Amino acid sequence: MTTPRPTVRVVLVDDHALVRHGLAQLLDGADDIEVVGQAADGEAAMAVLAETRPDVVVMDLQMPGVDGVTATRRVVADHPGTQVLVLTSYSDAERIVAALDAGAVGYLLKDADPDDVIEGVRAVSRGESPIHPRAARSLLTARRSSPTPLELTPRETEVLSLVRAGMANKQIARRLGISERTVKSHLTSTFARIGVQDRTQAAVWAERHGVGDRPIS
Structure with a gap:
């Protein structure tokens, strides 16, 4: 008899309601993940986190008001038990470095395979650091062509x-x-x-x- 995996509690932060709805359906379909809250921007996310105390925040970067990098920094400071997984459309090195420096422990792109997103949430909850291959290549290219900023x-x-x-x-x-x-x-x-x-x-x-x-x- 196998021991069931502990449930990973997740909050979704994205300014597009359709994206949040799709992610919620995807993640709730996994037997070991539960979406416990959603927010449309970084400011709203902090209120949701205070109420739900999730294990993982799936964070968009480009949002009105408090953006994802700023919100990530606040999550790390105010909720040390919560891990941040960035899920964004942007794969440029500048944004990737900014997110990781703010305290994100994973960086995935929105065109990732749905199974990779599910496994990414599980991975960051285990203390691992998944990074989308295209994002990693972007960092490597930037490091070779312009090492000083990196x-x-x-x-x-x-x-x-x-x-x-x-x-x-x-x-x-x-x-x-x-x-x-x-x-x-x-x-x-x-x-x-x-x-x-x-x-x-x-x-x-x-x-x-x-x-x-x-x-x-």
């Missing part, structure tokens, strides 16, 4: 240095005085920027590029 931040450099040193997320969080969720967010952004898929590749990249050659004080 340089690692000081905090990302610190986290990557500790990954190179073999530390787990919990150890990194304790060392830097931040939450494990923040560590995961930094790693998601860093992996996308440097074009790697996992911690081993990131550690190799860090060694090749001299990240972590000097110990963090």
Whole structure:
């Protein structure tokens, strides 16, 4: 007898009612996902989150009033137990980096296969970081053609240095005085920027590029 998966509680944030309705039908069709709230913009989303306390927010980026990047930053600050999965039409590097820097832990595009959206919600609830292949390619292209805007931040450099040193997320969080969720967010952004898929590749990249050659004080 298999143990049923815990239900993932989801809030949808998108300014198009038709999109929200379609997503709600799609996600509610999964036996382990429940849509517990919807909002048409970032400001309304904060009120819905305060009432529902979801596990995952599926966040659009381009919305009137409070946009998705600003809303993501507020979700991360005010609801540390909630993960943000961006679902948008935009695949340009600037928006992707802005969303990941704000604290989103996943980035999917609206032309993704429906099953990929469902699995993306499950993945972020497990602490994973799904990124649409076209979005990842966009980041890689931008990094090659214009590396300066996509340089690692000081905090990302610190986290990557500790990954190179073999530390787990919990150890990194304790060392830097931040939450494990923040560590995961930094790693998601860093992996996308440097074009790697996992911690081993990131550690190799860090060694090749001299990240972590000097110990963090």
